[in-house]
Amino acid sequence: MSFTRVLKRWRRGVIIFSDLAIIIFTFYLAFWIRFLDEGFLFPKYFRIFKQDLPLVVIVYFISFLLFGLYRGLWRYASVNELIRILKAITVGALGVVVGMVFVLGLRDFPRSIFIIQPLLLLFALGLSRLGIRVYRRILPALTSGVSDYKQVILVGAGDAGEMMLREIQRHPQGGYKVVGFVDDDVKKINRDIHGVKILGPVNALPRIAKEKHVDEIIIAISSATREEMRRIIEVCSRTNLPYKTIPSLSDVVGGRVSFNQIRKVEARDLLSREVVKLDLERISHYVSGKKVLITGAGGSIGSELCRQLIRFNPQLLILFGRGEFSIYNIERELREKYSSIDVITVIGNIKDEKRTRFILGRYEPEVVFHTAAHKHVPLMEVNPCEAVKNNITGSRILMEAAEEYGVKHFVLISTDKAVNPASFMGASKRVAELLLQATAGQSKCRFSAVRFGNVLESRGSVIPLLKEQIEKGGPLMVTDSRVSRYFMTTSEAAQLVIQAGAMGKGGEIFVLDMGSPIKIIDLARDLIRLSGFEPEKDIKIEITGLRPGEKLCEELVAKNERTETTWHEKILLIKPNRMDVKELRERVTELEILAAEENIQGITKKIKEIVPEFNHQI
Incomplete structure (x- = not known):
């Protein structure tokens, strides 16, 4: 030794x-x-x-x-x-x-x-x-044995930059050597941190990188706004050098990565989202030691909910979904990290009433997170009956089973497309919200819904599609230069959904703070630059026209909805606005019959009766 x-x-x-x-x-x-x-x-x-x-x-x-x-x-x-x-x-x-x-x-x-x-x-x-x-x-x-170091420059001489410098100095075996900082704070220029000089502002990066023979750039700013991050990336692109960034603080706090795991700059870095503050005591009160069921557990939001919920030590985590491979993947991941927690997988479809009731009757979950849904707008425009069957009938079956088998907390995942819907997908989610509010009015179970916009990197969403088009050399297809959408990261959405679930008393719709909407054409340009190309010069962007059911911009709250703030700065409350339960259920039953008959014209009329603001041509 x-x-x-x-x-x-x-x-x-x-x-x-x-x-x-x-x-x-x-x-x-x-x-x-x-x-x-x-x-x-x-x-x-x-x-x-x-x-x-x-x-x-x-x-x-x-x-x-x-x-x-x-x-x-x-x-x-x-x-x-x-x-x-x-x-x-x-x-x-x-x-x-x-x-x-x-x-x-x-x-x-x-x-x-x-x-x-x-x-x-x-x-x-x-x-x-x-x-x-x-x-x-x-x-x-x-003793590292590293003789050929990569010369790097750090963008940002704040706390994150200082932490990154210390990590690199402590671990020289990583092969990095910091030759300087750049920072826009004029008071810091020409000063040094741990012997490393702050050489100039960010705009001087191309000149400094050339003078110092820099091999790589590391962006070490944890609090940059979206516009600041876009400017930094644009300057980095002019150097023709590879550039990376540090993990977001939310990932570090969530335990998914350590601070020194440098990675490529990604679209989520442009969102400038703050770390979510959670009331762990409230969450533990309704999750810890309880049986928790997640529908759609293999999906983007469902699987992230599993990752977040298991940290609160539920007695049993039930993964309910249709896709066997995605369910298998999340089960394996959870078992590897949390072998002491009991995890059960259930393959099934919430539209299968007998199967759904059997599952809830057998395992008797106390908490249900309902994420399973058809979410793809263009697909549901050509398959509207399936939107009704899955998003409305499936939700109704699950709510009724939750009432019957004593579920205490039921959280429905909704969407901003449910507000003044222009698509069958959005309208079906709005009907599900109304059903939930009506059911909550006469139930001991605390039914609540959480409404939010797009989730970055979720399957079938805009960012993976644009990335795929970039890999093929373009062009990038954008439906309209004016189209904008709300975005948040998967982990942030899941954390806020869990927190909102702890607030629900019955019938509320919680709306998550999504920040400012982002134009899709700006997002496309950013992704092109992140891939090392120049928009229009290297990769073209084509405007294709709005698709059926697509809106220029989404809304999170309708004009007739009464909103209140909550103790959490990122969660807004929409007060219950219940329809007559008997009348609503009769109309939903008629809607389900029309969907079973594949009567598209009929379901369009019936949805408009339930959701008058549904803006769709028959």
Whole structure:
């Protein structure tokens, strides 16, 4: 076993032994300094030194333990740790004084030692901790075996940039060497962080990269707005160098990645979404130790809900879905990470009433998240009967089964397309919302819905489609230059859905704060640049015209809906606006019969009776 491995294995013992040696040495040194000019007296006081040494060592060591000097990782030692050392030495010194007075007595003991030794001890311990940091930084560089480093420049000299620099300096085996920062804060330019200079503003990046022979750029800004991020990417593109970014803080906080996992810049980096703040106590109250069922568990939102919910230690997680492969994938992922949580997979279709009732009756879930739905607008325009069968009939069957088998919380995932719907998909989701509100009015179960816009990278959504078109060399198809949509990341949507579920009392529709809408044509241009090309020059964008059921812009709240704020800044509440239950269910039954008969004209008329704002030509 090498010396380095021995140190790693016994490092706490080595540090304790070192501290004890420092206490002894500084106590001796304090006597030596005190009698430097009176050497003839030293032999007499050396006897006092030996007599009092055990007390000094024991008192200081107890103080060090009380202040937790051996709990921290000293390779990350900072000012806070030095303050902790100062407190421990101060208390230890007072303890030594008390011990001398009441145990050993102060006769013949030189009082100046009480001042000299603590000062020496503070200096020596601080120096030893600094030595640990220097050792941890230099040793990897000497033993990494990396001789050909990539010269990188960091964009952003804030907290995230400083953290990234420290990570790179601590792990030279990663093959990166930071040659400088760029930052738009003029007060920072020409200053340095950990010995690395801030060379200029972001706009000067092409010139600086050339002068410093930079191989790669790392964007280290966790709080950039969408416009700032777009400008930075545009400047990075002019360097013709590869550029990457640090993980988002939401991913780091969520435990999905560590801070030093540098990755390519992606579309989600342009959203500028803040980390979601969750009330963990409220969520735990209705999820922890409970049986939780997720429909559509293999889908984008469904699978992310599974990942988020399992962290709250449910008693049982039931993954309900049609696609066997997607259900298998999420089950395997969850079992690998959370082997102690009971996970059950159920293949089935919510339209199958007998199967759905059997599942809820057998497992008796206390919480249901209903994400299963047909979501593709153009497909549902040519298959409207299927939109009714899945999004309306399936939801009705699940709600009725939830009532029958004692579900306590039921959360329906809705969409902004349900507001003033222009498509069969949006209209079917609006009918599902109305059914939920009507059912909630006479049920012990807390039924609520959560409405939000597009989720980045979800299957069949605009971003994967545009990426595919870029891979083929273009052109990118955009239906209208004016079309805009709301976007949020999958993890943010899932977290807010879970939080909203904890708020529901019955019949509410919660609306998630989606930020500002983004024009699809701007998104297309951004994706082209992120792929290393220039819009129109390398890859063309074609305007194809609006598709059936497509709107120029979506809305999150209708004009006739009454809204209220909630305690959570990103969740808005729409107060229940219930229709007559009997009348609604009669119309829904008629609608389901028309869908079973494949009567498209009939279902269009019937939906307009239920949802008068449905803007669709018969």
